[in-house]
Amino acid sequence: MQTNFNDIQQLWQSQKTDDFDLRGLIDGLKKTEIKQRREKISIAIITPATLIFLFIFMPWQESKAILLSLLVIAVAMIWVAWLSFSSVVKPSDDSDSFSNREYLKIQLEKLRQRYTIAGKHMYFYAVLLAVALNIAYFVLLAPLSGGIRIAIHVGLTLMILGFMHFSIRRRIRKYDKTLKPMMEQLEKLLLDAKN
Amino acid sequence: MKSTKELQFEALYQSHKDKVYRLCLGFAREKELANDLFQEILIKIWRHLDSFKGESDISTWIYRIAYNTALTFSAREKKKEEKKTEIPANLDLSEPENYNSEQEIRIQMLYEAINELPELDRVIATLLLENTAYKAIAEISGISENYVSVKVNRIKAALTQKLNPQPHAN
Structure with missing residues (x-):
């Protein structure tokens, strides 16, 4: 017996969903929303609290260098917080106003942005931190001998840059395994959508 | 509440x-x-x-x-x-009333056929199988209505052929 397209449609539409625990899902989502709200509030409090703590306990009034160091740290922290915030908050899932193609474009852009943050911006952040801490140490270590000071500055700089470099490499390797194939697939889909 | x-x-x-x-x-x-x-x-x-x-x-x-x-x-x-994406033979699909093994086989064939389509064609195929209007399909998939109708013909042919495995089946 021939199966025409109407038969196929009927066959397709005969499939029904299983029993799904919708109540459980809604309860879980509500709990997650509360948790996420708490986390956002924590981040919003921790960044300024750290800066306030540093400004209270560091002798920035006594030295312009320490003040400069604190300002660099503040700028770096706010910049990184803003970067993280902007990469997450993008309305990439606002499917009400985006067509499929636009959605794919935004998803791709979002994934590329993650690579840029890890590969470029985090190095700049590491350099800023190293500069800021070296300025502060330059003042704080003044009573010590020249040789010890140089050793501490070099050690501190290498430690910060080394730690950040290995963390970034590890993250990029992870991205290569997870994000890259996904980006290639999305690029393929986008190309299909354009053709 | x-x-x-x-x-x-x-x-x-x-x-x-x-x-x-x-x-x-x-x-x-x-x-x-x-x-x-x-x-x-x-x-x-x-x-x-x-x-x-x-x-x-x-x-x-x-x-x-x-x-x-x-x-x-x-x-x-x-x-x-x-x-390669494929539906496993033991796929336990949800079961409507009066379900029989012949229908199970046909449903499996249908899912195999849909799975063989490229992703965007799969989107169009599933919308088409839900009786969605071309205009809505175009709106959802982000391609023109004309291109939807071109794709629809190909998809219909591919699915019908898959479910009628004889040569030159409609």
């Missing part, structure tokens, strides 16, 4: 659950994965329900979320398994 959002979400769930679930079966190789995708879509609908502006029909909005999520899901799953 349930909030307005919960009531609205439950109503949308009741009116769209089967269509969305069928879409999931069209994109996932296993039932477990289809359930994961189904849940992911429901979560997105819940999260974005407050931002629904009413600029489009609520069904179109839901399908956009569903299809966009399915495409991303599909890309993610491909990365996990680079194997």
